[in-house]
Amino acid sequence: MSELGDRLAQRLGELRGRPVQVTRLEQASGGASRETWFIELVTSERLVLRRDPPGLARPEGMAREAVVLDAAAEAGVPVPRVVDHSIDESVLGSPYVLTEHVDGETIPRRLLRDDRYAAARSGLARELGRAAARVHRIAPPEGVPESDPLEQLVADYDALGDPIPAVEIAFRWLRENQPSESGRTLVHGDFRNGNLIVDPSGLRAVLDWELVHVGDPMEDLGWLCTNAWRFGSPLPVGGFGELDDLFDGYAEIAGVRPDPEVVRWWEVFGTTKWGVICRAQAEQHLSGAHPSVELAAIGRRVCEQEQDLLLALGIPEPEPPKQVESPASDLHGRPTAAELIAAARDFLRDEVLAGAEGRMRFQSLVAANVLSTVERELRLGAEQERRHRARLEELGFADRAALAAALRVGEADPWKQDVAALLWSEVSDRLAVANPKHTEARTRGGNGA
Structure with a gap:
């Protein structure tokens, strides 16, 4: 057993006043900001450990999560029961929360496609509405953060120093159309498909409370309906159901629709927000603060949110540019760089993944997908870059940052045909390299914020 397993056994033994033996300790595949570990004891009892990555401790957040989990349970929100928590890094290497294991499925694509969950899906939008309303009835514990979410997001984005035209358009629209608050309540902050445990009977638990704060309760409902968390489904509520069902369930508990x-x-x-988060998570890798192939890959997902924003805001869409492969260089011969990358990718997919399990399997799949992105950029990138420079020059912009700056101050109108064409062609080119399936899902009706 690892050092972490030994520490867990010691801590649980202290809590229970008797020796405890850990027989299984496995790290979950996902989780870019916090680690999740599945634990099994010799008694067959199962637990789940969430902790900050060692060296990247955020003790206030972890302590807050433990307190809120207890409050949520008292309010009738389905959550895992807290077994132990501590911000003392000497206990388990970093601040943590230890909970009971809850049976069920968390992987979104299984929940949305597996026949086993068909009955649960039919009522899940309404059930999530009820759960969200119960969250919003919790009295905020002391120390829960509160800020202006839009201004905080703008500040986080500006700190990255990487202007994104579609995000600039969104900020202008959000400021010009900001509604009156629906109230000030506790907000989960990451209430979405992927942070839920569901079994064939329905919702079993709401997970991942690390972003809990005080704010407008409708933030949770909007986040749940964001296209990124529909995972290719055309249904607006987390890919599960319709807005009317979500609103009906919410009104049952909250008394207001x-x-x-x-x-x-x-x-x-x-x-x-998700577009900014994707870029910020990539920065953790780029800065060397937290090297990770997963974080590096997430940076290329920004263009998915760019397309979703252009669609949501009604930016006129022209025909997408035809993708033209760059000619192979005769200097280096065959295989070309793209062919070498494809060979390495296929090795990962066909041989490494076949024998990998758990987190290693997940990371290997991420690495294979990264190589696919690089292979497409090697084939398409040169011609895309030529078009990109020509489009910018035609409209008088020195570079992408200049376009973003003009959009920020209103000097460029994204609803004008020429600017809209520039925006769409740029995003289409980026998606053709980063994730062509995002556009394909849209043509099947699985997109549209």
């Missing part, structure tokens, strides 16, 4: 236009504003905000 959400305003669809307010929820839509928060949905656009959520799409913008």
Whole structure:
């Protein structure tokens, strides 16, 4: 057993006053900001450990999460029961929360496609509405943060120093259309498909409370409906169901029905926020603070949110540019760089993944997808770059940052045909390299914020 397993056994033994033996300790595959570990004891009892990555401790957040989990349970929100928590890094290496294990599925694509969950899906939008309303009835514990979410997001984005034209358009729209608050309540902050445990009977638990704060309760509903968390499904509520069902369930508990236009504003905000988060997570890798192939890969997902924003805000869409492969250089011969990358990718997919398990399997799949992105950029990138420079020059912009700056101050109108064409062609080119399936899902009806 690892050092972490030994520490867990010691801590649980202290809590229970008797020796405890850990027989299984496995790190979950995902989780870019916090680690999740599955634990099994010799008694067959199962637990789940969430902790900050060692060296990247955020003790206030972890302590707050433990307190809020207890409060949520008292309010009738389905959550895992807290077994232990501590911000003392000497206990388990970093601040943590230890909870009971809850049976069920968390992987979104299984929940949305597996016949086993068909009955649960039919009622899940209404059930999530009820759960969200119960969250919003919790009295905020002391120390829960409160800030202006839009201004905070703008500040986080500006700190990255990487202007994104579609995000600039979204910020202008959000400011010009900001609704009155629906109230000030506790907000989960990451209430979405992927942070839920569901079994064939329905919702079993709401997970990942690390972003809990005080704010407008409609933020949670908008985030749940953001296209990124539909995972290719055309249904607006987390890919599970319709808005009317979500609103009906919310009204059952809250006594008031959400305003669809307010929820839509928060949905656009959520799409913008996820685009900024993707770029910020990539920065953790680029800065060397937290090297990770997963974090590096997330940076290329910004263009998915750019497309979703252009669609949501009604930016006129022209025909997408035809993708033209760059000619192979005769200097280096065959295989070309793209062919070498494809060979390495296929090795990962066909041989490494076949024998990998758990987190290693997940990371290997991420690495294979990264190589696919690089392979497409090697084939398409040179011609895309030529077009990109020509389009910018035609409209008088020195570079992408200049376009973003003009959009910020209103000197460029994204609803004008020439600017809209520039925006769409740029995003289409980026998606053709980063994730062509995002556009394909849209043509099947699985997109549209």
